Amino acid sequence: MSETSGKRILPSIEGPDDVKALKPAELPLLAQEIRELLIAVTSINGGHIGPNLGVVELTIALHRVFNSPKDPLVFDVAHQGYVHKLLTGRQGEGFSKIRKSGGYSGFLCQSESDHDSYGAGHAGTALSAALGMATARDLNGTDENVVAIIGDASLTCGITMEALNNIVPSTGKLIVILNDNEWSIARNVGAIPKFLAELITNPLYNRLHQDLQSFLKKIPRGDSLIQIGEKIGKEFKDLFVPSSLFEQLGLRYLGPIDGHDFDLLHKYLNFAKTSPESIILHIVTEKGHGYDVAVSQPERFHGVGPFDPKTGKGPPSKANTPPSYQNVFGEHLTRMARRDPDIVGITAAMPSGTGLNILKKKLPKQFFDVGIAEEHAVLFAAGLASKGKKPVVAIYSTFLQRAYDPIIHDVCLQNLPVKFCLDRAGLSPNDGPTHHGMFDLAYLRCVPNAVVMQPKDEDEQVDMLHTALHIPQPVFIRWPRGTAVGTPIKEKPVSLPMGKAEILREGNEIQFWALGPWVEDSLRLASILEENCGRSIGVVNARFVKPMDEELLCRQGKRASLIVTFEDHVLQGGFGSTVLECLNRHRISLAVERIGWPDQFIDHGSGVPELRKLNGLDDASLIDRIQAKILALDKKRLKVKG
Numbered sequence: 001m002s003e004t005s006g007k008r009i010l011p012s013i014e015g016p017d018d019v020k021a022l023k024p025a026e027l028p029l030l031a032q033e034i035r036e037l038l039i040a041v042t043s044i045n046g047g048h049i050g051p052n053l054g055v056v057e058l059t060i061a062l063h064r065v066f067n068s069p070k071d072p073l074v075f076d077v078a079h080q081g082y083v084h085k086l087l088t089g090r091q092g093e094g095f096s097k098i099r100k101s102g103g104y105s106g107f108l109c110q111s112e113s114d115h116d117s118y119g120a121g122h123a124g125t126a127l128s129a130a131l132g133m134a135t136a137r138d139l140n141g142t143d144e145n146v147v148a149i150i151g152d153a154s155l156t157c158g159i160t161m162e163a164l165n166n167i168v169p170s171t172g173k174l175i176v177i178l179n180d181n182e183w184s185i186a187r188n189v190g191a192i193p194k195f196l197a198e199l200i201t202n203p204l205y206n207r208l209h210q211d212l213q214s215f216l217k218k219i220p221r222g223d224s225l226i227q228i229g230e231k232i233g234k235e236f237k238d239l240f241v242p243s244s245l246f247e248q249l250g251l252r253y254l255g256p257i258d259g260h261d262f263d264l265l266h267k268y269l270n271f272a273k274t275s276p277e278s279i280i281l282h283i284v285t286e287k288g289h290g291y292d293v294a295v296s297q298p299e300r301f302h303g304v305g306p307f308d309p310k311t312g313k314g315p316p317s318k319a320n321t322p323p324s325y326q327n328v329f330g331e332h333l334t335r336m337a338r339r340d341p342d343i344v345g346i347t348a349a350m351p352s353g354t355g356l357n358i359l360k361k362k363l364p365k366q367f368f369d370v371g372i373a374e375e376h377a378v379l380f381a382a383g384l385a386s387k388g389k390k391p392v393v394a395i396y397s398t399f400l401q402r403a404y405d406p407i408i409h410d411v412c413l414q415n416l417p418v419k420f421c422l423d424r425a426g427l428s429p430n431d432g433p434t435h436h437g438m439f440d441l442a443y444l445r446c447v448p449n450a451v452v453m454q455p456k457d458e459d460e461q462v463d464m465l466h467t468a469l470h471i472p473q474p475v476f477i478r479w480p481r482g483t484a485v486g487t488p489i490k491e492k493p494v495s496l497p498m499g500k501a502e503i504l505r506e507g508n509e510i511q512f513w514a515l516g517p518w519v520e521d522s523l524r525l526a527s528i529l530e531e532n533c534g535r536s537i538g539v540v541n542a543r544f545v546k547p548m549d550e551e552l553l554c555r556q557g558k559r560a561s562l563i564v565t566f567e568d569h570v571l572q573g574g575f576g577s578t579v580l581e582c583l584n585r586h587r588i589s590l591a592v593e594r595i596g597w598p599d600q601f602i603d604h605g606s607g608v609p610e611l612r613k614l615n616g617l618d619d620a621s622l623i624d625r626i627q628a629k630i631l632a633l634d635k636k637r638l639k640v641k642g
Helices: 016-020 024-045 051-052 056-065 082-087 091-094 125-142 152-156 156-168 191-201 204-218 224-239 262-274 292-296 325-339 357-362 374-386 397-412 440-444 459-466 520-531 552-559 574-585 607-616 621-641
Strands: 073-075 147-151 175-182 252-258 279-284 343-347 367-369 388-395 418-422 451-453 474-477 503-504 510-514 537-541 544-546 562-570 592-599
Touching: 016 056, 024 051, 024 091, 024 262, 024 592, 051 056, 051 292, 056 082, 056 147, 056 175, 056 262, 056 544, 073 125, 082 091, 082 459, 082 621, 125 147, 147 152, 152 156, 191 510, 252 262, 262 279, 325 343, 325 357, 325 418, 325 459, 343 374, 357 367, 374 397, 397 418, 397 440, 418 459, 440 474, 440 562, 440 574, 459 474, 503 520, 510 520, 510 552, 520 537, 520 562, 520 621, 537 552, 537 562, 544 574, 552 562, 552 574, 562 574, 562 621, 574 592, 592 621
Parallel strands: 073 147, 147 175, 175 279, 252 279, 343 367, 343 388, 388 418, 418 474, 451 474, 510 537, 510 562, 562 592
Antiparallel strands: 451 544, 503 537
16 A cells, blocks of 8 residues: 555556656555456456566556657567556456456457557567557657567567567667566577576676776766767677677667666666667566466466466366366377377477477477477478478467468478367457467368368367378368367277268258367257257268368258358358358259358457357357248248249
């Protein structure tokens, strides 16, 4: 509480002006209140608690020094934007329901606030976007400061390195805040983190410049020599310490700075604000700062589900809860890799999120984390495959979009047997549109040599992984986020016949063709509709999107009056489109009703059922829709007979 008023500070913050009006002594109290609220809300909703706890002081300082929204603050990924939301008028119910239906997004988006200068959700975008804003400012002749806040993990991303290479040629002034906490989701890997660590452990680097100025001020006429000192500063440092990568690229490097020290933050941010040149300010923060449980478990508390705020423990598992798809994948890939040393797992900074942390722990020599570098991950896998290895690339569906060119040009064009396992295919409800895996079928099924499939349950998931490792071409397997169905997994996986679907329910008049999580739903809907309408309804587990079971589809299409397709994907270019194209190619004419997501970006929500209902994909809506289709077909048939 405030010592002067006895009232809490955070509720009085309605915008950045209120942050600027605070006394310096009130800032630690505000930081404490923010951390308490972050822990309380994410313990109920889940969320990116660790990254946000680490940037509390930095975000407060940014809003005291700069003038948002005039001065755009461009957050990379924006999962660490909760503090920014709280300081820009987004408290109350919207924040208490963050990542839930009716609450604020877990990321930044322009539609939510003018203070969100640029929407995000993927890493590596902030520096290029901020550079574009700064260049536009220069062209327009305005004077706003443009600030990019990037994490150290972003430096492993090729887009960020491309942007760094273009700052000096594009603008005279850009402020880059490098928030260094040594972690992306897992601990950062590669040469860049080592380089940053050397800068942190070598305080001589910037102290030499400061000491030179202090010395000159103490001697007669020293002030007049400071300009000369500025000119020789870089050369003076280079006598003792090699120039940093950033200064070789033309940026003035300042740091490392303690990211939890308000005085230092204000001093250096103000310097960056008034400097006429582009600056990179290296700020060292602690992921999970102020919450010991998050500090001790930084990977788990990067993004976490509901937890006990006192202990940090999640809710106890319910009896007979099915395993997650990611853990089934990790465990069984590890078993297969133990028997075959040519199998290697590759991830792009997401070992735990994909399940490859199991392989990392048990067979570390067969595991590779390349950092946030999806393009490199795919090309790296292509190189391994070209030399007889069996690379399995595990990346979220939404992030694999970033590697589309290597998928086409390097893997599929050369028909290299790289296996891709796409977690979070379909809805990722709490995370929203930047994380939904809604587009992979459309962008993969058009590529020659690609095999694309999706399992109905975890047993079939293991069979598909086993099958993929024996197919001499690129294979893509997609599965949804979260727990599997609960189907027991066979002792030994079996190879699935290429491109063959599975009939789960016999029927003659109407055929349901379902993919992935919709298989179980379509079986339930078929039973209800058959009872309601008195029609014979069959259900097919499609399994393969490419190649699909054209023989079965055509055979059923010649007898049925209606085919209904189900997919956790956008309708445009998805599984339903595949069915329509196949029927058209074989000159088979019948009604097809496609069930999937509409041609729009789907918002975040509390869960799959809520988002389905909002988009007319709940059971009641679908039953009405299919019954109406059946009725319309009956009327048409009667009209033709009459």
